[in-house]
Ligand code: UD1
């Protein structure tokens with residue numbers, strides 16, 4: 293074993309980059325004990341580069357695999373092939389992957405093929421539905437069984453891993469580094485496009501909308517967008533800010549239903565800092581995103597989740613998130629209730645933060661050192677009490 297532990301982090305999409313940024317900063321802050329290497333697959337291109345810029349991350353390797361309209365075979369194959377020589381050359385002591393994308397799964401598989409230990413950030417999230425979300429549920433189950441060290445964000449996630457036979461001695465409850473990233477982001481200066489400033493000036497209440505889940509593409513997204521048109525007709529003080537995901541399949545539906553609709557402010561994906569600040573100023577959030585289900589509760593924003601199941605039950609239990617699916621009438625009814633019933637709104641808008649305390653990255657790196665017998669195990673993250 294080398295004097296320093298060589299840790300190679302692999303990620304490729306926007307949310308992985310946001311959640312790995314604090315971990316990489318923490319690895320880099322311990323140069324006496326850790327050598328940090330970063331490989332981006334660039335499963336996302338522009339949306340990944342936005343995050344690399346915000347956090348000043350400079351990857352050592354960039355696989356540049358993104359292709360327009362790529363499918364799961366394309367991504368899996370390109371990640372595996374791209375990583376083979378890099379892993380063989382770098383011989384890391386541990387590979388870190390994050391979450392449940394195809395980069396995550398293929399990255400863990402590549403490391404396993406070379407018998408390199410794998411650490412999994414955000415381990416143990418489950419819906420127990422094979423196709424929801426697709427393919428993320430199976431990506432994360434498989435990644436758990438490839439991994440050697442599991443960074444569970446919450447006790448619920450730890451319990452899910454234990455149920456699947458994962459060795460409890462290899463699970464550490466760390467909190468989710470998304471809260472570390474959020475804490476960094478809210479302190480930094482940012483600039484909001486004039487068009488979005490206008491959205492807040494001209495409308496009494498602004499909904500922040502994001503959509504991208506594969507299982508929602510097509511009909512379900514159309515239903516959601518039609519629901520918004522209905523709501524805009526009904527509530528003249530309402531505006532909608534919608535940073536549109538780069539996936540062409542999402543953009544097709546947006547063009548069909550929302551292009552040119554008054555009080556809908558369509559933008560390119562926002563940089564993380566303006567995005568977080570729009571979330572802070574919005575009245576409520578409507579999303580099928582995973583990460584936003586963690587951030588919005590921490591900012592005290594009600595989140596209506598455009599899905600039938602979630603792997604993040606903590607915010608639902610705490611009352612700040614509610615599952616509303618994608619049915620047009622159901623979405624309209626759920627938003628209307630929050631717009632009309634002050635008590636219902638207030639109950640959901642209480643800030644709760646079951647996902648982290650801003651110290652997840654530090655616990656993760658400490659756990660890596662502990663795995664190699666270079667220090668004590670970190671204390672488990674224990675969330676502040678929240679209402680159930
Ligand atoms: C991926 C992840 C999903 C994650 C999401 C976060 C998989 C299978 N899916 O889904 O788990 O929640 O990222 O956003 O791993 N594109 C661009 N530029 C970009 C990003 C995407 O043009 O910066 C377009 C490309 O045409 C690309 C398409 O979007 O082919 C889809 O990207 P892909 O990463 O395959 O799927 P996502 O839906 O983004």
Ligand code: UDP
Pocket residue numbers: 306307310502504535560561562563564565567568580581582583584587
């Ligand atoms: N996000 C962003 N700009 C945007 C939309 C989202 O920076 O225009 C951030 C958001 O704050 C969260 C992450 O991207 O941290 C969520 O990414 P996404 O919804 O694409 O993926 P998921 O979390 O569903 O995997």
